[in-house]
Amino acid sequence: MKITISFLAILPFALAQVGGYGQCGGNNYSGSKECQSGWHCEKLNDWYSQCLPGGGSSSSTTSTTSIPSTTPTTSITTPIPTGTGPGTTLLSGWYWIRAVAAPNFHKYLQSAPPRTASRAVIENMATAAQANIIAGQLVQTLDASGSKVLYAHVTPKAGSETKLQVTWSTEKDTYGTFSWSGDTLTWSTPGIQRQNNAAFLVCENQNLYVNLGAYAYLTPAGCVDQTIHYYNGATVD
Structure with missing residues (x-):
């Protein structure tokens, strides 16, 4: 008897990891929820979660919660400023x-x-x-x-x-x-x-x-x- 085994049954389905500052969750979002290594998925609102710096790759859409032996606290990673800034004098084409x-x-x-x-x-x-x-x-x-x-x-x-x-x-x-x-x-x-x-x-x-x-x-x-x-x-x- 010939037995055929589907690779889909034994191999995990791998979604591409989301890059830094990319979307990783939210209502009606159907893409990957896995951030690249060194980033985590943090919920900004019900419709948008984003890969932010800190931690390992994560598929969570909520802030990371650390629970010590006494009182629970929530650890929230602050986004790192991007770019050097446009300066304090208005650039051509901007307001x-x-x-x-x-x-x-x-x-x-x-x-x-x-x-x-x-x-x-x-x-x-x-x-x-x-x-x-x-x-x-x-x-x-x-x-x-x-x-x-x-x-x-x-x-x-x-x-x-x-x-x-x-x-x-x-x-x-x-x-x-x-x-x-x-x-x-x-x-x-x-x-x-x-x-x-x-x-x-x-x-x-x-x-x-x-x-x-x-x-x-x-x-x-x-x-x-x-x-x-x-x-x-x-x-x-």
């Missing part, structure tokens, strides 16, 4: 992007920590990003050459949310389109009808969100309504 109303008057768009694939925030002018919209993508440059960039990601709407968090990634976003209306930043997607495409929210820890509700009406607790505008002065003010 400063800032809020122009209290309580965030002249606070600037950036990532937290600066120049990392992490949260999008409206924060101190000293660490302002230089950014622009390129082919519908909101992009910040990480160096003076523009060869290293991060892309703004809007967390996809999954239920009855009234706000969608904005984060930064090394990969282009596929959800919605950023554009300018005059000097005002807007975001839209065919699946969502918004009363004001320029409505944003700045919430806890200065995190930036797309506001799906009416501007300055039923503002979520812990948030303030903001519109965000480009500024092309040579330096921030």
Whole structure:
């Protein structure tokens, strides 16, 4: 009797490992969750987990938890800044992007920590990003050459949310389109009808969100309504 043994039955299925700062998890994500050696997969939000420096290769989509003999503590790896920075003088082809109303008057768009694939925030002018919209993508440059960039990601709407968090990634976003209306930043997607495409929210820890509700009406607790505008002065003010 001839016996055929399928290699698929005895060999593990190997997924390619995700490189540094690549996506490794999140709702509807179907790719590899295994980071390259020396990196770990950390959850940034329900829709996006990312390979960040530290630890061995990991398929976890949550922060690593260390449990000592007494009180449990959570160890969170801080992303390492990428690129040398664009400098404090505005580069050709880029803008400063800032809020122009209290309580965030002249606070600037950036990532937290600066120049990392992490949260999008409206924060101190000293660490302002230089950014622009390129082919519908909101992009910040990480160096003076523009060869290293991060892309703004809007967390996809999954239920009855009234706000969608904005984060930064090394990969282009596929959800919605950023554009300018005059000097005002807007975001839209065919699946969502918004009363004001320029409505944003700045919430806890200065995190930036797309506001799906009416501007300055039923503002979520812990948030303030903001519109965000480009500024092309040579330096921030």
